[in-house]
Amino acid sequence: MTTHVTLEDALSNVDLLEELPLPDQQPCIEPPPSSIMYQANFDTNFEDRNAFVTGIARYIEQATVHSSMNEMLEEGHEYAVMLYTWRSCSRAIPQVKCNEQPNRVEIYEKTVEVLEPEVTKLMKFMYFQRKAIERFCSEVKRLCHAERRKDFVSEAYLLTLGKFINMFAVLDELKNMKCSVKNDHSAYKRAAQFLRKMADPQSIQESQNLSMFLANHNRITQCLHQQLEVIPGYEELLADIVNICVDYYENKMYLTPSEKHMLLKVMGFGLYLMDGNVSNIYKLDAKKRINLSKIDKFFKQLQVVPLFGDMQIELARYIKTSAHYEENKSKWTCTQSSISPQYNICEQMVQIRDDHIRFISELARYSNSEVVTGSGLDSQKSDEEYRELFDLALRGLQLLSKWSAHVMEVYSWKLVHPTDKFCNKDCPGTAEEYERATRYNYTSEEKFAFVEVIAMIKGLQVLMGRMESVFNQAIRNTIYAALQDFAQVTLREPLRQAVRKKKNVLISVLQAIRKTICDWEGGREPPNDPCLRGEKDPKGGFDIKVPRRAVGPSSTQACQWSPRALFHPTGGTQGRRGCRSLLYMVRTMLESLIADKSGSKKTLRSSLDGPIVLAIEDFHKQSFFFTHLLNISEALQQCCDLSQLWFREFFLELTMGRRIQFPIEMSMPWILTDHILETKEPSMMEYVLYPLDLYNDSAYYALTKFKKQFLYDEIEAEVNLCFDQFVYKLADQIFAYYKAMAGSVLLDKRFRAECKNYGVIIPYPPSNRYETLLKQRHVQLLGRSIDLNRLITQRISAAMYKSLDQAISRFESEDLTSIVELEWLLEINRLTHRLLCKHMTLDNFDAMFREANHNVSAPYGRITLHVFWELNFDFLPNYCYNGSTNRFVRTAIPFTQEPQRDKPANVQPYYLYGSKPLNIAYSHIYSSYRNFVGPPHFKTICRLLGYQGIAVVMEELLKIVKSLLQGTILQYVKTLIEVMPKICRLPRHEYGSPGILEFFHHQLKDIIEYAELKTDVFQSLREVGNAILFCLLIEQALSQEEVCDLLHAAPFQNILPRVYIKEGERLEVRMKRLEAKYAPLHLVPLIERLGTPQQIAIAREGDLLTKERLCCGLSMFEVILTRIRSYLQDPIWRGPPPTNGVMHVDECVEFHRLWSAMQFVYCIPVGTNEFTAEQCFGDGLNWAGCSIIVLLGQQRRFDLFDFCYHLLKVQRQDGKDEIIKNVPLKKMADRIRKYQILNNEIFAILNKYMKSVETDSSTVEHVRCFQPPIHQSLATTC
């Protein structure tokens, strides 16, 4: 179903589109992102010439010639592409090795089958060049005809001939270069001859011709030269062509870089063609027909220009190979080798930057005003404003073209002048040709300069592209106005004069111009215009209203508008085809007016007034760019095209098949991209997408100009590879950057300052601009839209996991002390995560941590397990506690081997603290936590393990304690109790301390001599003691953490500290005021007001939990002790019930007696080279003994009946010092004193916890009632 829509409706619908806001939040740091490209093409190649009924017939005929020549140029370009992109087929075809080979017929048949279409193309190429030479020569012949010479030849015509010359030069060079073409043809010929394919003599002859054509170097040039030389006066025409090129080049009458380079090539090749047997350029120079010194200057300034793709031509070569060069060497300076300053891009950067900043500021002024005044299209502007925009557009295009040309020229020069190991020490001697031309041929500054210029080009292209519609309208308005003003107003005066003087030829030309152009107000020429009659204007002037339209001149007056292709069609390296027909007609007719030559004797120029000639010349000159500007989008694209930086068919050909394609390290786009990534230069980081865009240019060129799928495929493959590399490198360095940032932020400030005092500077990571890159959500690459942020996020997320995993693995490979390091690493990772989260969506850090810790579905993670493992295998058996320092240190004599741990993997510094200097700094700080386990470690364990982890660890520790107490230790206790004297009284004071010592020493001889006591027994007890201590210290650390938590929570729970009150103030009033002040922080009422019932319930419960946490005074340690007590059920600990019914006094049956014996043993001072018990076992041993005693309720009896204490008491009184049985008494007493203090401390701490146990378990004190003692004398009576 079709509905009818009027044009007005359609147009207003289009206008409505602009109203729709389509915000795009990402900063623009890439070339114009466009999924659709629209270029209207109105180039009709003079199809419309017959519509110019008002034009001069001769020029319409010329247009016909032009049109066919353009077609030929296009065909020539196709052959150039064919040659350039030729890849050897024969190399891939299996060779016939000997004549006896059975499948050789098959091979030959297949060879012919494969190569035939290719050879047909070559044949066609040969015919084409023949035809083109003929055509060119016939044109030259026609124009060089003696009569024709007198008349002028239009510039457009000369330029087209110039393009032909350029085409010949390109085709010949390409043919010379491509060996694979010749090889393919000879392979075909061999096979074809074998199969007797070519039977008739004619085809044999043709094949022979093709062989010769391909084999002979410079065949096209030679043919051309030969055929030209027989044309009399050909050098005159060539001189015209060269002169027009010189003129255009000098006056910058070109827009795209390829136009500029074409002019130079035509000059060079033209001179070469002119210099021969018949003519001599030096004579022409002498006659001032041409100006060699000018050309010399151009060639000296720009020595190398791109010929085709990565093929370059040294312009001086044309001169050197010309016929009369040797005699005239001295006339040339360009042939000497000297580097033109043009190729020092770094120095040129100052100018380029200046131009850039100037232009974009100006552009910004206009684009802002367009934005402010709304849609620029709807607002009417004055002619001047349009003219300004027109100039701006032209200048922009010229700047872009200049920069692109610059890049290409430097690149070309570098390709022709490869480096070597002597010029660049990084270049290995084995580096191949292309590598020397690209990879090693640029200094870091040059690469940055390239990146910067490319960024400027692509950046400005975006800005210009945004203004395109505005420019388009301004351009059309300006051109229309210029044309109409010129035809309707400027040409009146010459017309009046011509009519008055009755110069009919002049009148007809002027009228033809006017009729071709004029769009009269009212549809027709004002009939009463006095100028038509050769009369003067009336006083006050003759009023002509020149209309205004936003219209480009039509291609056809009869409106044969045929959009040949809406999307950009073919074009040629020879430059864009022809201008629009009208401009061509008008310009040609104008040229005929001002030309120095004409068919008749007198030139039309001479019959025009000076000012008129100037006006016409001026218009002629400025209208040159009209055609370019009318196609601004195409011109913009061509001025910014840097596709040739990738193509390398020439260098590939040079490798003779050794290379199918070059690796990315030699590819310019990647070299530039990688350079930014490797140097991490902050000022360049935002440009990193621009060099990648070169692939877009190249791919576009491969598809639309070369039209070669395989080239596109190769580009695509390279892009796939490069982009992976790019994302990989970028993500890595972004992660490293933020990690180093986090590491630097968290590094101790005073440590940093101290280091600085010692001259060691720990650098902060230099600020870099990754934010902009991270905002990119649609990077356009080969038609794909890539979410860069997502790709980087994925990789960074993986890096984050790896980093967390590394932190934990590192902990797993070290002892318990490294828990401090683990926490730091985790904190740094946490901060890294926080910093990164500003730019990307990462998983929740805690979730990530739990995953890395394998703690998502398991109740306890790797950290908890390792803590326990370390406790069990290293901490309990190998550490000695010191009550004074509150620390554990590693024992002097280990009784067990230190466990083997896996070595941590070697990883990049950014997986640890962020960078090498930071790793060193942190490891220095960490070294002070390395050799002990103390409060910082316990606090860290509390934070990392949490309640759940601690509970698990404690549970497991209790199991160890249980197995020790009910296993090893119990066995030893049983054995030792056996060895103890059955009865051991405390001797009376009268015996004196030496006597008492000797007594005990004797009594306890068996214990003292029991070999395993000082090893296994003490070791087991130390393990129990360390376990108990660990639990105690963990609880202390946990309490501190909890208090900290509660203090943090206090303001949100309306718990306010008491404030200082001045005299006369009332506390309640102050508190009320404070409460009011902090009311908005009070969480529960706030949620009660705003939350859902569920939230309210949660808030209340949370509040209650936090408040109650410490209130009821739950103690973990108390529970631990109670549990341990339950392990001491064996009767051996307590002995049989006392016979006296009260308690054992002298009997050695209870544990405390055994402990007294042990204490006696370890109180005996050791020799000089022996280790004391505290050195070997630390206070853990005493903790174990005392704990068991307290838990068994034997503390009082121990205090009373202990052997050592008794000895000490006596010794303190008599103050004797002797050596009894090798034991120095005084020393022993001193040791006993120390242990007494320690024991009392331990008892005090334990009792503090145990008291609550006892009061908890029963409120009533256990009181045993004894009968009062009855004297013996009375006993019998009772």
Add this chain to the structure above:
Amino acid sequence: MAGQEDLVQQEIHQDWTNWKLIELITSSIKKIVDFLNSFDMSCSRFMTLNEKLKALEWRIEYIKAQVTKGETLT
């Protein structure tokens, strides 16, 4: 002769008018293309949406893993 001249002038005038229309249509197509391109660009907001959904999905997976305690593995 004069009549023919007038006709030619009329035709030329008409030609310019036609061209104005052509330009109008061309520039309108250009506007549509610009619109489509900027629409395409603005579609990147779906990427943000997609990312949020992915994060939520991941969260669900995670919570599931936490809740099931490895039961699914049996």
